[in-house]
Amino acid sequence: MPGFELIGKEEQEEINDIFDNGGGILFRHSFDNLRNNSYKVKQFEENFKKEIGSDYALAVSSGTAALRVALSVLDLKKDDEVITQSFTFVATVEAIIESGAKPICAEIDTTLNLNPIDLLKKINPKTKAVIAVHMLGTPANLIEIKKICDDNNIALIEDTAWGCGGSINKKYLGTWGRMGAFSFDFAKTITTGEGGMVTFKNKKDFIKASAWHDHGHENNPNFPRWEDTRSGSGFNFRMSELQGAVGIAQLKKLKYIVNMQNKNKDKIWNLISPINHITLRSKPENSFETADALIFLAKDAAMALDCRNELLKFEISTKILPEAMSWHFAKQWEHIPEIHNIKGKNNYSESEEILSRCVSIPIFVNMPSDMPAKIKNAIESVAIKI
Ligand SMILES: *Cc1c(COP(=O)(O)O)cnc(C)c1O
Secondary structure: OOHHHHOOHHHHHHHHHHHHOOOOOOOOOOOOOOOOOOOHHHHHHHHHHHHHOOOEEEEEOOHHHHHHHHHHOOOOOOOOEEEEEOEOOHHHHHHHHHOOOEEEEEOEOOOOOEOHHHHHHHOOOOEEEEEEEOHHHOOOOHHHHHHHHHHOOOEEEEEOOOOOOOEEOOEEOOOOOOEEEEEOOOOOOOOOOOOEEEEEOOHHHHHHHHHHOEOOOOOOOOOOHHHOOOOOOOOEOEOOHHHHHHHHHHHOOHHHHHHHHHHHHHHHHHHHOOOOOEEEOOOOOOEEOOOOEEEEEEOOHHHHHHHHHHHHHOOOOOOOOOOOHHHOEHHHOOOOHHHHOOOOOOOOHHHHHHHOOEEEEEOOOOOOOOHHHHHHHHHHHHHOOO
């Protein structure tokens, strides 16, 4: 689950450094003569690129902003369509709506991510981009999804909000598509309180996004900022130096976090896997999860609910599934007419069948030692009655 479990001294020292050595400058640009060469956001971007092996990276103010900034590169028009998956956080769809395009949600498969077969069915001449989400830390079937996007000349963006530190064939998530969008909100693998990062394959996309996220500022080195050059308007999604400083310290903990989460997830699964009527969520071959949650599929929806109720008796809460689909499943978003008024097209029956059987257990870095046994007792007591 996270950065927030491991936040403290190192982050505080990075913040103090802004005041002790960097003149207290909290803006990522300018004030060059006052800051003693202290550029925390820039440093965070450099370190992040190295860590995950991406050519370009731009820090932004949130994960939702990261998605919106990535979409800004594509100059989307009113009738353009962007396909994502039915099981995601509302932010993915909100970013598509804000970009001016129409969001289309495809079914998921048992990875709980974009179903390549349904994706192919939904692609049409209006499709301009696909946002594949690595929900709760398990990689989407990126090899198939990327091939479909390449064959149809469609931009692939990865919503890597939960996927920071995960990989397929040792290549990090967020570096497979044309762009990757990361979140550092307080519930994500690493955190800056609020914050995000966009990664890019192409320099041209990076330059365009950098300007767009900063009111169109090109940060032309030949001019002071107030006389800066511009080619188009934009918005303000800049990250502040305070967030950048925290990001530098958190990033150093990323490997430890995902390794511990995988270890703790395996501990639980090794104990409960012999129980009848449960199967583990599937994942792509040769993939490495961030293991933010352990999700298993129960025999049916009733068993999933029983598991949740039994887990609660042992003071173990579940994460999003089965109880909190309302913020994470397109079928429930009646407050978003942009997706709900597409009549007859989206009933998400395949996704619903899968999601209603899922039980998601949050994984902690500092897992209480009695947690695996409690989980086993809870689920066994349900399975025995079937
Ligand atoms: C958290 C999240 C986001 C948004 O990130 P924020 O930093 O909270 O804006 C986007 N997509 C998914 C799948 C998320 O889980």
